[in-house]
């Protein structure tokens with residue numbers, strides 16, 4: 001045993017003489033209330049947990065670097081892209097969506113792919129998934145969808161019936177359900193999957209021109225996936241294989257990398273595409289909007305403390321930098337609200353002052369007191385605690401104003417299921433799969449439908465049929481079910 005490097009103290013810095021034996025009246029007790037060190041220790045233990053994320057609770061992350069390899073300054077004035085070779089520090093967090101903090105890593109699920117870029121103009125958070133689309137297109141439906149992924153109130157078990165009931169009544173989910181049930185629903189590690197911003201964001205350049213943009217992160221490690229049987233075997237061995245793989249690779253100096261691309265759509269094209277380019281259930285065909293290379297993301301440093309660096313990381317699509325903007329995507333707008341709200345609840349009012357969330361660039365704001373106000377006056381001037389002021393406090397900078405976003409239309413609750421084609425892109429994806437991939441897709445769906453009432457299964461089969469008749473036929477065969485699509489009328493609200 002080597003000699004201690006420092007003296008143990010209370011959190012107030014008072015030296016502690018004995019950290020082995022509680023203070024008692026006589027060797028057999030009882031204890032004395034004045035043993036504050038014991039009380040402090042027990043009280044702190046009781047407060048070691050914070051609420052887990054309501055979704056994406058189980059996660060793995062690391063620090064890294066984003067390096068620009070190609071010039072995209074004609075599209076965006078964002079400073080992190082200003083020069084080839086420029087590097088920006090990043091903190092990443094990957095996650096499953098449905099499982100709780102202790103869930104097994106290898107469960108079939110969508111994976112979160114969240115990045116915080118510490119740029120010279122504040123933090124840019126790219127809070128994406130390993131899929132380019134999502135289950136719903138109207139955020140009104142997000143909490144309902146998530147309820148189907150979580151535990152049933154009575155059984156306290158996850159409910160395949162709830163999942164397929166919801167999906168079969170929400171045809172817009174078909175594209176994402178097809179990805180989830182395909183090989184891509186079970187990547188072998190965070191390093192072996194792509195990331196996607198999924199939403200349409202915007203870029204704007206120095207001339208004030210706006211472009212619509214989608215972000216893609218393509219794994220250099222190659223895609224690798226487990227089958228259900230392999231995943232079961234992995235979970236039988238370890239619940240933590242993602243943590244082991246990611247942490248272990250970085251410890252060994254095997255730094256995972258992703259090539260970063262954007263798809264760029266000129267602003268006015270959005271009025272011409274046959275699909276709504278702001279619909280999160282759709283991709284933009286690469287033939288129309290090819291991938292434009294931007295840079296490389298490398299993860300190269302493990303967190304020293306998982307809790308402070310990864311669990312307390314607070315990502316939010318609301319964190320954008322000049323040169324990057326939002327879009328009319330309804331889902332994105334809901335997320336711009338939802339994440340910061342979640343962080344204030346989960347971490348506290350001044351969550352952005354926590355070291356992992358604090359920008360590396362100067363920040364000067366007028367938010368004042370509240371829980372976690374442990375930092376000094378952020379305006380740099382004790383008299384500048386309101387604005388406008390005549391004491392030269394921090395002031396707005398019109399040079400970073402975003403160009404106006406064109407919007408129009410009457411305020412109404414528009415039926416998002418009307419006039420939307422939920423089948424073509426899902427069918428196109430299905431048709432890209434080779435025979436073995438299709439067979440695994442059928443088997444995965446059949447396995448995921450265990451215990452689901454036949455009426456719900458049949459409703460879902462009609463959606464598969466509409467995407468591609470052989471899709472429905474394959475799933476029906478895997479389920480050993482006779483299926484005649486023509487005999488069933490309008491499923492759900494399709």
Ligand code: HEM
Nearest residue numbers: 053056093112113114127128129134139142198334338342
């Ligand atoms: C986490 C809300 C859709 C990716 C979260 C959290 C909330 C949330 C409240 C927990 C945040 C926290 O406590 O730290 C929503 C809402 C959505 C939505 C309201 C739709 C209306 C999406 C979509 C994506 C996504 C479409 C991907 C494209 C993520 C990721 C995390 C997350 C990656 C985990 C971030 C981390 O690692 O800390 N979401 N979400 N979410 N969400 Fe969403």
